[in-house]
Amino acid sequence: MKSLPNWMQLKDGFIDFAELAMELIGRSEDDPKYLKFAAVNAQVALELFLKYYYSKNGKVVEIQKKKNGIPQEEFIEHSQILNHYYAERKWSYGVKRELVFMMEARNSILHRAQQTGWSSELATSVVRTLFFIHSTWYSDFGNCLFERSYGKPQPLSRNKVWQTGVDSFVHQLSDLHDMEIRTCLTCKHQAVVAGEFFGLEGAEGDEYLVCLNCFDSIDIEHEARLLDCHKCGEKAYLIDAFNEQEHQLYVGKCSECGEDSWVRACANCEIFFHPEEGESELYGKYFCSTDCSDMFKEKPM
Numbered sequence: 001m002k003s004l005p006n007w008m009q010l011k012d013g014f015i016d017f018a019e020l021a022m023e024l025i026g027r028s029e030d031d032p033k034y035l036k037f038a039a040v041n042a043q044v045a046l047e048l049f050l051k052y053y054y055s056k057n058g059k060v061v062e063i064q065k066k067k068n069g070i071p072q073e074e075f076i077e078h079s080q081i082l083n084h085y086y087a088e089r090k091w092s093y094g095v096k097r098e099l100v101f102m103m104e105a106r107n108s109i110l111h112r113a114q115q116t117g118w119s120s121e122l123a124t125s126v127v128r129t130l131f132f133i134h135s136t137w138y139s140d141f142g143n144c145l146f147e148r149s150y151g152k153p154q155p156l157s158r159n160k161v162w163q164t165g166v167d168s169f170v171h172q173l174s175d176l177h178d179m180e181i182r183t184c185l186t187c188k189h190q191a192v193v194a195g196e197f198f199g200l201e202g203a204e205g206d207e208y209l210v211c212l213n214c215f216d217s218i219d220i221e222h223e224a225r226l227l228d229c230h231k232c233g234e235k236a237y238l239i240d241a242f243n244e245q246e247h248q249l250y251v252g253k254c255s256e257c258g259e260d261s262w263v264r265a266c267a268n269c270e271i272f273f274h275p276e277e278g279e280s281e282l283y284g285k286y287f288c289s290t291d292c293s294d295m296f297k298e299k300p301m
């Protein structure tokens with residue numbers, strides 16, 4: 001007698017297929033024939049993920065076949081699971097039409113040997129399917145498919161297929177939530193959002209700014225600070241708050257206008273400021289204002 005896989009087996013399955021889909025997207029840029037393999041793998045990842053979703057939530061019975069009302073050791077069709085999923089959600093990280101399109105693409109690849117050439121619609125859908133899995137897994141279960149990149153951007157960050165998918169997913173996110181999209185200082189792509197809307201393994205929480213293209217992330221509470229830019233006025237001046245240079249200076253750059261003059265931390269109140277906007281100097285130390293240098297003078301040494 002066959003039995004249904006448990007959620008752990010389903011989890012291992014969708015992670016494997018999603019990772020392989022990522023790898024194949026990378027290869028598809030040089031050789032378009034890999035796109036169809038990426039699509040099939042992303043679709044299998046999606047099917048396993050939705051089964052995981054119901055199993056992990058303790059609702060597997062909702063997607064089991066029934067005989068005379070008795071649940072069988074068999075899942076209903078993926079198309080039925082998809083309908084069920086969308087019937088009970090007010091909103092989703094994926095558009096149903098697109099996930100249906102992925103399912104149809106998979107069928108025409110496997111059963112009719114179609115979808116063999118390049119299709120930018122299919123390429124975008126493959127990437128967005130992976131983002132759907134990642135974001136749903138993160139928001140509903142607190143787990144991540146994608147990891148934060150440290151120093152080195154993730155391998156697909158320069159891949160055009162990937163970037164197009166990222167752009168469309170970021171737009172969908174900004175339709176769902178009222179949010180700002182910033183330019184990434186690492187990959188220059190306009191795909192940085194606040195951690196409250198998107199998380200990565202290693203960068204989970206509101207204190208992060210996360211790039212959906214290269215997975216670079218900054219913890220703006222602990223690793224960096226955001227300051228109003230003294231050129232364009234936007235609150236987009238990122239400061240590398242961990243690495244003090246000589247004379248209380250820190251490297252900084254505006255992700256809006258590109259201005260990159262260094263900023264200083266006041267020797268009294270420790271707040272970052274743009275020296276161009278005025279500062280005060282005393283005993284070889286720098287201050288954000290004369291109030292601060294006066295206060296410093298009166299402090300007992």
Ligand SMILES: [Zn+2]
Binds near residue numbers: 189
């Ligand atoms: Zn980036």
Ligand SMILES: [Zn+2]
Binds near residue numbers: 230254257
């Ligand atoms: Zn600026």
Ligand SMILES: [Zn+2]
Binds near residue numbers: 267289292
């Ligand atoms: Zn100060």
